[in-house]
Amino acid sequence: MAQNEKGGAVFITGASGGIGFEAVRRLAGMDYRVFAGFRDPSYSKKLASIGKNVVPVQIDITDPVSVQSAAKTVTEALGPRGLSGLVNNAGTIVQGPLELLSIEEIKQQFDINVFGQIAVTQAFLPLLRKQSGRIVNIGAVTGKTAMPFIGALSASKHALEAVTDALRVELQPWNIQVSIIEPAAIGTNIFNKAAVTAKLSLDRVQADKRKLYDQAISTVNASFAKQPVSKTDVVVDAIVHALTANRPRTRYAVGRGARLVVLLSRFPDRIVDRLLSSSLGLTKASRPQSGSPVHSQATGKH
Template sequence: MLWTSDKTLDVALYAIVSYIVGHLLNCLGLPSFWMVFTVAWILSTGTCLYLASLEISPDKKAVIVTGCDSGFGHDIALQLDKLGFRVFAGCLLADAGGQGAKDLREKGSERLKVLQMDVTSTDQLEEALKDVEKLLPDDEVLWGIVNNAGIAFVGAVEWVSLEKYKRTAEVNYFGLVAATKTFLPLIRRSKGRVVNIASVLGGMGLAWFGSYGGTKHAVEGFSDCLRLEMRKFGVKVSQIEPSSYLTATQLLTKERITGQADECWEGLSEEIRSAYGEEAFRKAYEGYMNHGQDNIQPVVDSAIEALTQKYPRARYCPSSWSYRWMLLVARHLPEWVYDNIF
């Protein structure tokens, strides 16, 4: 069993609950506080960790991962392959000789198959479905899909063009929905898993990320609805909420951020340029260069757990503690508190 920050919070939560129960019973004149607290904490934490340790076997199971050219998807595909899953790694540039697809073919076992997959293309998704049905042995099932494909544009609402908003939604949301709908019948038959890569920005706002955060809010809503619909079929739906791994995943490299800044500035009206000022505009973009955590393993581990735990979480949050604190405030306290602190 992997130890994650989610489990650390579980232990802390059960400690708080046990503390409250101990005090309430003590006030009623029942057993001593420390005895109740200790027993309740050990039992609740032990049960939680035991259930988290129960896993399914990867034998005879296949998983589709989208967005495997780089970043999360690339590493998730390789890790699943090492665990013994049959992996179908969808790459945007598989047919174009992309380096990510080449690396997967070289590093993966014979069970790992690279598929050409642009999640915004209905034709490519249908062709990928045919490939999966053809390559999947009769005695194996399609166990799950990891919807990872995504893009990001940085900039204030007034800076990012409407075309960029539409393109981001086309990949991050509509592409995710399309991929899910394409493979869901096979997953439903196996009572498998749907794992969606969302973001902490699906639960809170952050300046300069309106186009990206909007799509992640949509992913969160879609995942919650799908989770409820799939309960009667035995399909588990989980979402991963990473914090900032922008440079580590190559989602926003220094070159890409610079290019986005130049493109946005050229497209702004004189009124907007004057309102914000070029110096503030450039500094906003420079602030996200080399931004975020370097080690993406916590995100990979969360996706693996969502596919292999017998009782997976609805949400995994492989985020830094600072982002967890922001998310907690955003979700549970009045908006003015979040706005004034962050």
């Protein structure tokens, strides 16, 4: 019988989003008591309407006070009991060429996708120790194979891979299993939000700098729009397995093409570069003009 099959308590961040919301519904249907973490107050009633097993908890994972307040709320609700699982699902996507992103945007990417995950884990570990609970981090295939034009996202998910690896060993004395799920493209609204934010960001960049990347951005965006997407179910299935299996996997590559992208990380760098450029259509995109700064840097001519 699975260790955490029924009757446990789980805290999920990012519960108002596609993957988080479906995970809350699935786990509540399995008789878990689900503490559903959300940032926007307007989602509280929607989460509560899922069922009596769902307890909405407001949390901003980038705000230490909010994180501690959420942990206190859950602790008081559980009494002497602990948590069976923590699902670090909250995340965001910052996209665009690294040269054109502001340092503030890159910091925001890490604040949410890395530092916020660590802060939540630290705050809820006392509750997880009581039950020898489990931690499930939601990463991405880009954490194994970095993608151009979403370099900030790739870097943050790569960092989360390292955090997961370290926690897995550090928490062995308390029998706390730690897994990371590495989804490929999933059909949620996060990509649309990222595209809108990226456009607003690029509009603030100097025209001459933006022009250096215009064609490449257009080509990559077209390639991303055509990529196959999987349903949220594949991620939720992995979350459930990681929380309930007697021997959960340390990593779950899920979604169409996920295993292939992860496998690419084992190839020589130059081969990966060529394969990514080809698959994204960048090999067909025209190069910058010979007099441009990018060309001068690439060729070493000044």
